[in-house]
Amino acid sequence: MIIKQISVFLEDKSGRLTQITKILAQHDINITALSIADATDYGIIRMIVGRPELAQKVLKEQGIAVQLTEVACMVIPNKPGGLHAALQILTDHNINIDYLYAFADGNKASVVIRSASITEAISVLQKNKMKLLQTSDVYQI
Amino acid sequence: MIWDRKIECASRDEMHKIQSTRLNAMVERIYKHVPFYTKKLDEKGIKPGDITDVSQLQYLPFTEKNDLRDNYPFGLFTVPQEEIVRIHASSGTTGKPTVVGYTKHDIDIWTEVVARSLTMAHIGKHDILQIAYGYGLFTGGLGLHYGAERVGASVIPISGGNTAKQITLLEDFKSTVLACTPSYAAYLGEAIKKNQINPKHIALKTGVFGAEPWTEELRNEIQQLLSIEAFDIYGLSEVIGPGVSMECKHHCGNHIFEDHFIPEIIDPETLEVLPYGEIGELVFTPVSKEAMPLLRYRTRDLTRLHAETCACGRTLVRMEKCLGRSDDMLIIRGVNVFPSQIESILLEIPETSPHYLLIVSREKNLDSLEIQVEIAEAYWSDEIKDLENIRKKISNAVSSILGLTASIKIVEPQSIARSEGKAKRVIDNRKI
Incomplete structure (x- = not known):
């Protein structure tokens, strides 16, 4: 019953979220649910996606801080x-x-x-x- | 006005004699009492007594900030603890501070050179002097304090910060002199303007500013904001504190009290002594200090010296405003900061990697330091409270060790440039 969520750390810079959605789209990974927690100068995106392990791998390859929770x-x-x-x-x-x-x-x-x-x-x-x-x-x- | 005409207007020959006698005695003292110097002088084959003339100074070994760290805390003291009456400390290149000690005689010298300095700016018993330098381990507050009492000024030891109170006392006590860092003076000037204080309620006429480098532009700005004449006072705790040199009314460089602090300019690469007029690293030999006389202390400040007699009548050698540093030390709100200090703080915190970037800015004349850090992979969390705790931990460590509040910014892993050689760790956006 445990679901693996992927969490991504993003600095508060324009275009960063688009970069993530682009990578996921390119790898045909669907986003089922998404939420963003924002602090003063960074945010954490939490997502439920199809194929979370693949998502983690491809994001990591692009140098993005990603974690499975x-x-x-x-x-x-x-x-x-x-x-x-x-x-x-x-x-x-x-x-x-x-x-x-x-x-x-x-x-x-x-x-x-x-x-x-x-x-x-x-x-x-x-x-x-x-x-x-x-x-x-x-x-x- | 000249506090000690005999010394400040001595002929070059007389000064030469004073320096030679004191240097000779100092070398004997440190050779006998400080193992660090016994070894250094032995290595050069120099015996006490060999050094009879100040022109021989160039053959003596240098002392660097790291030597103070290696002999932390009291290893370079020349006298037993019973004779030490004061200890100050400033930033070291790593976590440990640089410690300096004073005997009663040293405090008297310090008081005397500050008295000479203040007299240069025509400050005396008719003045009310508000000292907004920090009191404490930092030499600024207490350093100015005793010299100001000696010239007979009424001293207000308000210490640094608390701008609202500073303004209240300026208005109510009618302070005529303000002593603080130039950036704080500008900040205070802005605050007075912003609070719409009637300039007629402020009696300031003179400012004595130092502990950080400042430009002529900032001087003009402060002078306009506060309607004062601003003077530069220079000093560093390793040599004595504020009062190593001071500007006179002619504002043509700082007069160095060279009967106590013998200046040299060296090429920081070859370590050769350079003639007057050439830019190089400033080196001081505080020749009359008892507790901690240092041989040829390398200040890392870049400037040049001039020996011509000043229009004020003083014959003391003058130094120009410092043009920069020959090391990577930053001066932020009067606090000396070495990037290596921050690196050693981060190394003690497992949650971060030792990759960092310092960004120094000046907004509304006040310096700010941002430290960008990456979080170590093992400590990654997708919860903001965890990341904020890490941020707080770093911020507390930095402020307790540096005595400076820095804003900590967590950045994406691997986003700080790694380079094979000397990494660029500092971006200084201030125009100093």
């Missing part, structure tokens, strides 16, 4: 209280979230969660019948 992708109903129910489970088990990003599509929403204790997070979410995406669901979409 383990995250969970959860599917929740797109309705009031949907996210809250999921988060309450984690809180009840004392699991801290480092970051998350989410998007809704139709009657469902997908949430990417990163926690220092990701394996534990996945197991309690599963025990509580939360729907988690598997590798095959997200890769090569």
